[in-house]
Amino acid sequence: MGWSFKIAEVSGINIRIHITFFLILLVGALQWGGASNPQGALFGILLMLLLFLCVTLHELGHSLVAQRFGIPVREIILLPLGGVALLTRTPDKPRDEFLIALAGPLVNVVIFLVLLLLGPVAGVGLLDERLTFQGLQTPSVETLRLWLLGANLMLVLFNLIPAFPLDGGRMLRALLAMRLGYPRATRLASTIGQGFAVLFGFIGVFTNNWSLLLIAVFVFFGAGQENADATAKHVLRTLRVGDAYNKHALTLAIGDRVSRVVDYILTSYQPDFAVMQGSRPLGIVTRATVLRALQAGLEDGFITGIMEREFVKVDATATLDDVRRTLAEQGGRVAAVYDGQTYLGLVSLEDISEAFLVASFLQRGGPGATPSETDRTGEVVV
Ligand SMILES: [Zn+2]
Structure with a gap:
């Protein structure tokens, strides 16, 4: 994501902060002090930082369990409204998705319990308006603890609302998927999620709670996107890469110079070329590589000098969803397709989108939404 920078790395996962995150620190500073009360302002900033530490730990909860199930986590991003853990794919088994x-919420339950053990909570104090006012408005360690207790409780309760794509909604989808399969479960969970979003929206407007209104928008569009993704995945899972690669592709030989591939690119629509030694590909040349070579004045150089020798290999029996996932995990755009040891041709993300469009026309009589490359679990702070 643009406009964000890395602040830490845990278990190989980059934790990044979006630049707008600093707005929330400003809000904290203004709420607790402002210019006339620098001590209060500092307290507000500290409170916000600790709150986001809880959100980060929540995201790490999702991420570490995902890693345990063999799902690589791309990064965790902290935004003013909460955090997002970007997983490279959705879990295959509903049980894994459920866990x-x-x-995430389980992490906040643990934090809540630890904070609870650190000292007594005046039960009356939290309920009685007057005492709450006295106890929770003066900057102190105790105020910090009580606020974080409340915030973690809210994080648990809010995220467990079965409003897909919030955590509770994902758990609901997983439970439904055990009986109905993913496409139907996702459709149902998305509809329920959008119902909740409308409800959040109404409550937000009538109580002047703008962050709830923002969350409503996030949930509404998130649910729609997830539904489109699940449908796309279902289509992609029914297609094999052996039926989607370019069977009539032009190829290059190891003796060819860059000028030859320039000719090919100008006279055909093909963007990627395999450099062959006999029937075996030695490397791949993409349009981007060629343009870089031309910029560097390498038009007369050998193609072997600019080709990428490391490339993604997939079997012809793999589904397009498998290939899309492998490319996302390895950060590639093109894969070489093999039938056992025999090289067949190249397949790119563009070929996959093309095959997907054709297949969704055939299956549903209309174009589908293009699937997004990653899956995310979203978090919100209220
Ligand atoms: Zn979560």
Whole structure:
């Protein structure tokens, strides 16, 4: 994500902060002090930082469990409204998805219990308006603890609302998927999620709670996107890469110079070329590589000098969803397709989108939404 920078790395996962995150620190400073009360302002900033530490730990809960199930986590991003853990794919088994979704709120339950053990909570104090006012408005360690107790409780309760794509909604989808399969479960969970979003929206407007209104928008569009993704995945899972690669592709030989591939690119629509030694590909040349070579004045150089020798290999029996996932995990755009040891041709993300469009026309009589590359579990702070 643009406009964000890395602040830490845990278990190989980059934790990044979006630049707008600093707005929330400003809000904290203004709420607790402002210019006339620098001590209060500092307290507000500290409170916000600790609150986001809880959100980060929540995201790490999702991420570490996902890693345990063999799902690589791309990064965790902290935004003013909460955090997002970017997983490279959705879990295959509903049970895994259920546990990944559960792990986040469970972290906040643990934090809540630890904070609870650190000292007594004046039960009356939290309920009685007057005492609450006295106890929770003066900057102190105790105020910090009580606020964080409340915030972690809210994080648990809010995220467990079965409003897909919030954690509770993901758990609901997983439970439904055990009986109905993913496409139907996702459709149902998305509809329920959008119902909740409308409800959040109404409550937000009538109580002047703008962050709830923002969350409503996030949930509404998130649910729609997830539904489109699940449908796309279902289509992609029914297609094999052996039926989607370019069977009539032009190829290059190891003796060819860059000028030859320039000719090919100008006279055909093909963007990627395999450099062959006999029937075996030695490397791949993409349009981007060629343009870089031309910029560097390498038009007369050998193609072997600019080709990428490391490339993604997939079997012809793999589904397009498998290939899309492998490319996302390895950060590639093109894969070489093999039938056992025999090289067949190249397949790119563009070929996959093309095959997907054709297949969704055939299956549903209309174009589908293009699937997004990653899956995310979203978090919100209220
Ligand atoms: Zn979560």
